[in-house]
Amino acid sequence: MSSSSAAQVAGPCARVNHARMHLLMLLVVVCWASNIIAGKQALTGFSALALAQLRVLGSAVIFIIGAVATGRLRGIRISARKWLLLAAIAANGIAANQLTFIGGMARTTVAHTGLIVALGPIMVLAIAVMMRLEVLTAWKIAGMVIALAGVGILTADNPGQGNGSHFLGDFILLISTVVFAVYIVLLKEVADEFDTLTLNTIIFAMGAGMMLPFCARSVFLTHWSALSLEAWWGLVFLIVFGSVIPYLLFAYVLTGLAASRAAAFNYLQPVIATGLGIWILSEQLTSKVLAGGTLILAGVYLTERERGDENGRSTTVQRAV
Secondary structure, eight states: OOHHHHHHHHHHHHHHHHHHHHHHHHHHHHHHHHHHHHHHHHTTTSOHHHHHHHHHHHHHHHHHHHHHHTTTTTTOOOOHHHHHHHHHHHIIIIIIHHHHHHHHHTTSOHHHHHHHHTTHHHHHHHHHHHTTSSOOOHHHHHHHHHHHHHHHHHHTOOGGGTTOOOHHHHHHHHHHHHHHHHHHHHHTTTTTTSOHHHHHHHHHHHHHHHHHHHHHHHHHTOOGGGOOHHHHHHHHHHHIIIIIHHHHHHHHHTTTSOHHHHHHGGGHHHHHHHHHHHHHSOOOOOHHHHHHHHHHHHHHHHHHHHHHHHHTSOOOOOOOO
């Protein structure tokens, strides 16, 4: 076959593969946005601590089964220093992140949750600057200031208007975003040394163990017989479609889609979450949510555009919730 004929065949195949990656990335974002709705549903029967523990434990079990079935853990060798680093990653990205994410989500609205989670890249930048891994520029500062102004407007929303938002929930979610940003920075140290399934198996298993002292009593006190189908559905969704599937799909998508293109989908997450919150949970969309959300997304965009220009590619971190 001539080179021109091969190119003609490769062209349509490449376009089909590119379109498939876009559809899979959209599916990932929909899963993470729907995850917030599922969490709200699960919280009708589970306490925040019990739900956090069960979500991480259930995800860890599935990852372990997958890793054992595929032989990923056979003959694996990890140094003592790497175990300490993996423990720090699990403590931030799994244990602390899930405790604060679900604890904050239980106290605020779906719209607030989606928008504050979208601040992830800003937090990663702030930590990278403190660790002298990146340098602040005028555009980065402008983006951070604009995004934080949006948070100020968002958290000043009046809960008395019936949207159920609370300052405490928003604040806890901000902590969640910070610990997840620490997780991302630490993850870069080991990301190239493990495949996705192995890495998720290790950190989810370690994270589940770390959470036991804080959550075991809440799990034990759960009124299992009184749980509604809605609560069970929410828990299953959190485990399967909130953790396992999107984590694995996202890793696969990045093998065929530029990071900058994948990152662009991140802006859809709060929009989809807010729409689902209004549709399914009858939440109200206030003018402050619109104004604050616009500023947050604009600030994240400015910051990420500047970082992408510096590196020749986007370094945006897609936030999993």
